[in-house]
Amino acid sequence: MMKWIPVALALGLSACSSTPETTYYQLPAAGNAAPASGLATGSRPAVFVQHVSVPDYLAGNGLVYQSSDVKYVIAASNLWASPLDQQLQQTLVSNLSAALPGWLVSASPLGQQQDTLNVNVTGFHGRYDGHVVISGDWLLEHQGQIVKRSFALTLPQTEDGYDALVRTLAKGWQQEAGDMANAIRTLN
Template sequence: MRRHVPGVPLQRWLLVSALVSAALIAGCSARSSAEGATHYLLTDQPTGSEATATGGEGLLRVQRIELARYLDVEGIVMQTSDVAVRSARNHLWAEDLAAQLHRDLAQRLSNQLEGVRVLDPDQQLRAPEREIMQLTVTVDRFQGRFDGYAVVGGKWRLLDSEGEIQAGERFQREQALTQDGYPALVESLKDAWTSVVADIADGLGGAWGR
């Protein structure tokens, strides 16, 4: 039986213990495996029209998101202690996590950055008249944590056409789970990621002098 950690509220401890227990059971129970896994989509499709660039406005290429190796798995990751992580066997992402994060990031930036055209990694333009800036995002935290929080962390960088860094910073968001279970964890991860993207948009806007 897991011991209560001093300083962590008992209610929150019980909530996270239930998540950890679910991960352990999913990994060990043949019966659960036979019943099939549950698949989760991280994000809704954002609404709104895509921004387009005209005149002297900006072009931004959003590179594919780089995940820490332990996050590049099918199972939703739970941090079970300060030093241990475990990926669930029966609670899986419905699509590659990096692909979901990239698509959501690009669409939200298109909606939030006025006058900036957002390009995919492989999208080519015929002799663009303006410099194409590059956005890189690395995600090294995207997991549930034993104290009852969803944690999203990493860094972003804005580079010019010569590869020189023009702006960027690390990000870290911790979103409390509202109830037991993996659906609640996914919702909290989603909320934390949405907050991160909003801050990236603000940082990019500042880099363009808006």
């Protein structure tokens, strides 16, 4: 009888230890994107969102959290559902479409009469002080003219947790898309 006690104890302990559940996150896009009209591409302004790049520390699957002024933690169980650069590009197209009604905004080339937008994201993470950081720069080519602007947003995260982190990052990205849309509009 005594020889079964270690086996039962081992089974009991293994039942208590479980691997953490993996959670996947997707950035929500603007809910009020303008519907496409029947106008031909040439009769309305067009923006080609060519590329959104992220640095290596953001290019992995895990959400990133800055735990001190010099330390970053990449989550092992809280992951992006698809690559972050793709999510940023897709939501940027959606957010710009909402902010530029009557414009054609796409992640595919649209023809010769288009503005071309490239974005370099250098920060897209949560921070130890309860804020999120969204930073980088963007480059817009408009009729041979090149405009480059930097951005640096720090927004308070109103709740704890990864859900709130992703929602706040999405809110900041939408805000930056609005700033890009204003700059694009002034050039046209």
